[in-house]
Amino acid sequence: MPLVVLCGGPGSGKSRRAAELREALGGPEQPAHVVAEAEGGRSALRAEVERRLSRRDVVIVDAGNELRSIRYELYCAARQAGTARCLLHCAGGPDEPPSFEPPDPRNRWDRPLFTVRGEEPLPLAAIRAALFESAPPPPHRATRSQPLQSAGFLHALDRATQDVAAAVVAAQRSGAQPGEVVRVPGVAEGLVLSRAVGVAELSRLRRQFISYAKMAPSDENLPELASMFVQYLSRSVQ
Template identity: 85%
Template sequence: MPLVVLCGTRGSGKSRRAAELREALGGPERPAHVVAEAEGGRAALLAEVERRLGRRDVVIVDAGNELRSVRYELYCAARQAGTARCLLHCAGGAADPADPPFEAPDARNRWDRPLFTVGAEEPLPLAAIRAALFESRPPPPHRATRAQPLQSADFLHRLDRVTQEVLAAVLAAQRGGAQPGQLVRVPGVAEGLQLSRPLGMAELSRLRRQFISYAKMQPSDENLPQLASMFLQYLSRSTQ
């Protein structure tokens, strides 16, 4: 049940590449499924991916996956399912002002590797993709299933505090008159949250719980400096 995540801007050929991958990786004993972005947005996409990952099939995610936070969620889903994965970056295309800014993948991030990048006219590196999916060892169990190291206690404490601070900043900005279209700033974080609509405490708390559950799947001190930015990206994507 390996997972292939595509990412790229509009017009970069993601759907064409997804069809090529389905043809190359699937077969009578190993069906390949393409999960595309559709009505329901990111939440529906992730739910469908998680449902498919419960089978012995290849799952190909044909979506922009512009944000690091979205790719991190898919990474966590693959880790939870105990399956190999890779990321295919379709280079080229053109940015659409209506889309979130594209955050290019970086192989230094665990959720962006193994990373393969192809231009519009380049052939897919199928041999390397097959090796990453079918010849690599399954990822180790999540730390949630093992005794937690001491660093995880600090991670969970920071995760709770940082997400609380982000929610407090968003609610305070709205109480101060922030309107849809305005950028909400969080002290100490370069990134902001552009309000698409008013956000209530109940909805923000629900999104915070969801983000925490994703982040707990892979507690790591390496993610500490990025927690606030990742949570803001998650809020931005989830409230559009």
Template identity: 40%
Template sequence: MPLIVMCGYPCSGKTQRAEELKGYFENSGQRKVHIVGDGGLDVDRNTVYSDSQKEKHVRASLKAEVERKVNKDDIVILDSLNYIKGYRYELFCLIKHAQTPHCLVYCLTSHEQSSSWNTSRDAAEQYSQDIFDALVQRFEAPDSRNRWDSPLFTILKDDTLPFEEISDALLKRKAPPPNQSTQSQPLSSSNFLYELDKITQEMLMAIFDAQKTSVPGDLISFPGATEKIELTRSINMAELRKLRRQFISYSKMHPTENTGQIANMFVQYLNKSLH
């Protein structure tokens, strides 16, 4: 089903806009609509957003719920902060795999306006000021130049939602084609597993060695890869091995027939994970 990803500061009007979109699509008889959001998880927002592990668990739960509801008939609206670009990229990979369109609705408000709306809520529904400020500071604004943030609809507090344009983006636009990193394929041979293990291990050692003479911002290239890893910070071997294990697990479920693409796929995975 087409996916609408809501995005914005805490208390920026996302839930209200999600309900408006739900009403529009249901009243026009176009599609059945499912809203997936933090409210359905019955968790305390201050407890969740003060603990990075709990926050990761909530994001994973929301993504899993979206994935369960994805089909080509109904519409899903993900009503959450969705403030991390890497998470929005994961959602983009999900809809590519499901071969269904998506769009992003960005509720753009000022820090002051959202803070005012937060303090006007019932005490049980408020973010603490420390948590609110931290979330605003960590917020990674969407950029329509990124394919995972496009089509992007930026909505100010007094705007009327462009319902027809959003509908066209979801129902008249072709789904993004699946690529080698998202298209499920049968595991063709043991050679794939051998190359996967060998190439990723060699790349890990190359990254570790390159850091000895590199500074943040340097690019690391590899034989067989056209893309490069950008070093934004120092990465220890334990973290590199963890990322390698995650990539191998994912690749076993989504293997590529072309083992020559493994190096580029691993570079792309590392760049997304390390930024």
């Protein structure tokens, strides 16, 4: 059943909106679950979402989801489960972090997109239509023959993640300390790690990211692969 992903800064009303959605979308024959941020960070949130996704239940993600890479992972989880999804942006919070990357409906993982501010009512009719009346997502690419261009995507994915991992290893070998900015060639934002990361852990995180990115290969993502992996590392290494 459908996945509703909320995003927004602290104080933007996400938890209140999640409760409204649970009341409006759930019922005896169609339970609605709210999955909130908890200890364990991004990986724990994603694991709980994947565990809850089923043919019967509605899953509502009550979290900041401030980075494109986080929303992309949840998009991939919905595609893998074969379920509809939508994104609800709770805008106008007083403490929106500088790192917040506003959703862009031009990105597949940010649409269908609905935005509410303050006390505006939820567009429930439109949300229901997106979740319950839209055509099911197409078969996942992993279940059918890969198009020829996917080979180029996989090559670019492997190269981009290798370059990021190499930059992290090189910076640490050069004496970079936790909290310092690691610069990756071709990526505008710097990577700040809260602790040292060994080669084995870095390889494991790289494999995880590649697995998620391969769920929906697209040439549209090529320019952002390195940036998304940097963001993935930033959130995963805590």
